[in-house]
Amino acid sequence: MTTRDGFWNKLWRGTAPLVLWAAHFFFCYLYAAGACRPGHGNMAPWAVLLGVTVLALGAAGWLAWQAWRGSEPPRSLMHMARLGGAILALAAIAWGAMPLLVFGACA
Template structure:
């Protein structure tokens, strides 16, 4: 099948750069959460009743991580030998990086959820 006819996620290649996307989004969300809490407590003295900006930032972070994980999941399912992908071939390298990205995406997804939990359960700035 030619490159033009392949789906967009099949044209993407998992690399070391795509490997760092999920933990980077998690770190950015972590920073965003703490800045939001600090500014919210400093300005209003309490968390906002319905923190729309925080919810939107959390949903955006979860969507980016889920998209990264989905692309990695699609690419790690390429045909070839079963795991472990320890040979030096291009396909094994792709599958290894894709599996690593998938695992990091899962960890980062849970990390973002746990970073957002205090907003749901803590209502004041003590």
């Protein structure tokens, strides 16, 4: 089902960075909780979280670049929502990667 103004497409483009952040946040904290159990090695969980974080930061950076070069007028609400959401997602993903710093405490 589509509309003339592409509502669902615009909605997705405006919220995609925040959905990416939420998926990264959920994965990191769920994985960190499961990986920090006795007898589990430290290197594999750290490498997995580092890889996922690098991929998420790359995807958020790409979304920010797409928003910056977007087809919308520069001061339109859609342009500001896409760019602001992408910048917020970049910061939130970097902050959400904090479990990488505590994996030294896992035994």
